[in-house]
Amino acid sequence: MNKHIDRLGRIVIPHDIRDKMKVTPLDTFHVYYENGKIIIEKSAGQCIFCGKTQGLVQLGDLAVCGECRRALKEAKSGDVIPLAP
Helix, strand or coil, X not given: CCCCCCCCCCCXXXXXXXXXXXXXXXXXXXXXXXXXXEEEEEHHHCCCCCCCCCCEEXXXXXXXXXXXXHHHHHCCCCCCCCCCX
């Protein structure tokens, strides 16, 4: 299926793909360029801090992995928590 980009740089994700992915109007996506391709991934399945996709807990619309949860739990006021790239 071919789609065009409008003058504002937008592209419409086809309805059948949105349905399969259970995309709603306020969902967020991670968009990046890799090996000559534009990759669009639904963000709800990744830790908001480090990007991991395993062992997630949902906090409203946000997801946090176990490692980042532990770091946050152990942190004290004023601490700086290093995050994995």
